[in-house]
Amino acid sequence: MLVNADFHIHSCFSSASSKDMLIKNMAPKAKLKGLQLLGTGDAFHPGWLDIIEESTTYLGDGIYESNGMDFVLTTEVEGKHRIHHVIIIPNIEIARELSDRLVSKNKLVDGRPRTNYSGAELLELVREYDCLIGPAHAFTPWTGMYKSYDSIYDCYEKKVDFVELGLSADTFMADRVSELKDFPFLTNSDAHSPWPHRLGREFNALEMEDISFSSIKYAIKHNKIKANYGLVPNLGKYHMTACIKCYKLIDPLVAKENKMKCGCGGRVKKGVDYRISEIADYAEPKHPDFRPKYVHLMPLAELISTVYDKGVTTKTVQGIWQKLVDSFGTEIDVLINSPICEIMNIDSKIAPAIESFRKGTINVIPGGGGKYGQILFDETPEPKKEAKPITLDDF
Known part of the structure; x- marks a missing residue:
């Protein structure tokens, strides 16, 4: 069976998340989106685990059901160097035990716990419990793994189970990096609200025997991901190098020369597009034989x-x-x-x-600096000048 799954979301306990991010709201919206399987997010938060238990029926083998939607326990953890990691967890008992073992000052407050564990330490910890782990939005400039490391093995030391691409990247960009040829890619929404333009905006189509943790694990480890669905990357809010204050797109080389400062005084953040060009081994993507199709969504x-x-x-x-x-x-x-x-x-x-x-x-004014890209149709006026990358003449 082919299952549409979005593994990375957040609950009402995560900072900057909607108070409506509850199981009772997620389930019907996910069904209308076209999903059959949804990650719970925030599964190291004790209060959220209580709500999951109260709001769902346990079907066995890691799956919790509500209103016709199946859920699997997932969480995002912020580790050393502010790098974010996605973890898929076999059941609530394991989630509670891992939460108890995780050294984190904010795990009772924020759905996304912060810890000083390195990627390698987190990998060793969760592997004891048969969890799956990989970098969240791997290329993004604030909390992506590649913002601190040039190699995934420098972060984790061993091979992780998957790489999450993030909203500002797609397969065609990521497959320019040769070391990723052996990794399955996940595309997830990282939704903070149940609105239909957030939940399921990226998802994966997996071939599975049934909906269970065992089948999820098998599908990811044995190349049973049949399609990745994701945003057109330039709609992502970190796709291009841009100022985080005025959102002007800035040539990365110009930004470096000006010590990542914009003419307005704001800070410039390196875009995913440029970061991938820095670590890429290929001018054009080289997809491994197992890589599934990538379908762009809006x-x-x-x-x-x-x-x-x-x-x-x-x-x-x-x-x-x-x-x-x-x-x-x-x-x-x-x-x-x-x-x-x-x-x-x-x-x-x-x-x-x-x-x-x-x-x-459809034309898009690319996103950058924390601002999403803007959709344009033929009849839409030309983009304003601030969307044009800044050059040295602007300083």
Whole structure:
């Protein structure tokens, strides 16, 4: 069976997360998105584990069910050098024991615990309990593994189970790095709210015997990931090198020459695109034989928001989103599978936008510095000058 899974999300206990990130809200939204399996996130937080137990039915072999959605225990941990790691956990008993053993001052407060454990130490700890582990959003400039290391083995010393690409990268970028040819890639949403443009914005299609921890482990370790679905990378908020204050895109070499300072006085953050170019061994990607297809996605609500020039969480946008999903089953079906002529019958303004998305003719002002990229259609005005990378003449 083919299972759509999003393993990396956060609960209401994580900083900057919505108070609505509860099992009762995640489950129905994940189903409407087109997912069959969702990570719980924050599984080292005792209070969140209590809520999981109260809100779900345990089906066995690591799977907890609520409202027709299956959950597996997952967490993100911030380790040494502020590097983030994703861990997939066999069951609640193991999650509680690992939480007790993890040395962390904030694990009772924040869903994402901080610790001084190195990647290698975390790997050894969780491997004792048959967990799966890999770097979260591996290339991002604040907390990605490659922001501190030039090699994954410098971080973990041994081979980890997977590499999470993050919203600002895709397979075509990551497969320019030769050492990653032996690693499966995961694409997850890192959602902090259950809104449909966040939850499941990236996910994986896995071939599994059944929905269980054992099948998840087998699928990841034996190249049964059949597709990665993820944002067009330049929509990611760290795709390009940019100022974190004014969000101007800046040529990385210019940024280095100016000691990573913008003309506005703000700090410049190196983009994922440039970081990969620094560690890449190949000018073009070299995909290993087992690498599955990568399907680019754009959140349907953001397409609707752009077309109607309304906020993504407004009643107008959410109402149209709901109407389309009610008509075709899931957001994934609307974006990828449903005939354009049938979408036209529902909304004549949205159909051309989805067709443009499928053809890859949508333009995007790239994201950077913590600001997401902006979707543009042919009729949309040209981007403002601040979206153009700064050169030495601007200083």
